[in-house]
Amino acid sequence: MIKIYNTMTRNLEVFEPFNPGLVTIYVCGPTVYDVAHLGHARTYIAFDAIIRFLEFSGFSVKYARNVTDVGHLRETGEDRMIVGAERLRKHPMEVADKYMMEFFRDMDELGVRRPDIQPRASMHIPEIIEAVEKLVDMGYGYVLDGSVYFDVGKLPDYGKLSKIRPEQLVMHRIDPDPRKKNPADFALWKESPPNYPFSWKTPWGRGFPGWHIECSVMSMKYLGEQIDIHGGGQELIFPHHENEIAQSEALTGKKPFVKYWLHTGELTVGGKGMHKSYGNFITIREILQSYSADQVRLFILSSHYRTPIDYSEKAMEQAVENLSKLVNFAESLRHAAEEAQKQGPDDMLRTKAYQIREKFLESMSEDFNTPKALADLYEFVKTFNPVINGLSRDDAAYLHSIFKEMCNSLGLLRKTEKKPSTVDAYEYIRIILEVRRELRRRGIYDLADQLRNMLAERGIVVEDLKEGERVRIGR
């Protein structure tokens, strides 16, 4: 039984999807007008682990994550894509393509599994226009010049997700259009200025979609009118998700639009949200130059997805240490599974392993408590590391497989494919190791150590064990 904290109710709820066994999940993707940063990594790694765990628990998951490439306005009223386009002196569609591809690459490198569907806002303009027309026909939308606004006053329960009442919305960074019926009314469609490179023809003039409508339209198109999970960073609760609910429930008349709302905590650097103006902006590409994908992932999963994380070098060092502990343990088990002489199963040992696995599942089932689940993983390591040399070949293989299974369910220690080049090099490494073994046998340790150091400098770590060496390539 999985329990999930639902932002809508602010409570832990038993997870029961609309259709037993099948989970539909929509996560708000990036606006592709600039490179992806650590905050994106936090959110999408968290959801990656959640989705992997849902599948691990036997659910079949249909996962959509959008790409917003139009309509996301800045406070000055310009589309973010236009800003990016002016900076790069390119058409907005080129800008969208460039950053979308870079985003995909960053996610791949982080080991974030690709969603089943990655719909793009600009490819759904006809559906968006249709939805806006429908809202106008139904009386939820009204036209002001060439723009269409959603009439918040038509929905008595507007504000139910963020627990904000429209009359509380008194602070404005830009003064709202005074002709709006209610200052809280938001744009479904915006009229475009003349010569605007990113606009479409509609019954009410040329323009482009408002920010929130694309998510309503695309999630309905691909996942249905009601979905199980909708996620994103918690800064999206208001206005984005609140407005999605308003539009979607108005359009379909079906409630709830989303059964469980999940929001990830913010990632801060030096205690503050990342902003280019603060000088604490770290891109995914930058972080991957200093740390591996698993190191970043372990850092992120070391905090619960809902709590804020502060990035620091020190926290990363701790993640580095913890990851090598997991990796070393897995490697030792694999080594034992290949080299151990003893055969046959030890029931006591397997029972203990199974118990820890159960604990791990319980931890993850409590609102995806990854820090607790990691503690269970560490308990597994601590329990079996002392006996690793006396394991039978079968038990080592058994422990190895369930340990890897647990790690994989969080997206950690995924299969590391042997790169063809390293397979070739391995032949030569073996020759070196053979010579080194002879040197050690003869007591010529200075030369043996020199070989080990020289290999280490090239990223080939040789560790002497009781029986043979363990070789690790790369960091």
Added chain:
RNA sequence: GCCGGGGUGGCCGAGCAGCGAGGCGGCGGCCUGCAGAGCCGCUCUACAGGGGUGCAAAUCCCCUCCCCGGCUCCA
């Protein structure tokens, strides 16, 4: 101003009424030709502050302080 989220031992970080989560770091020891990995022990009146309720509070209530976020830009 309104609405959220936080403040836990040197550091990271669970717990959210009742056995001292866990990890990192540090110190000491074991193992090893050395290194690495690993093991053992120590590092334990930690819960922002002050009141209150309870047999029992980090956990519930009240007040105060600090940090962060949202309030039509954001993962």
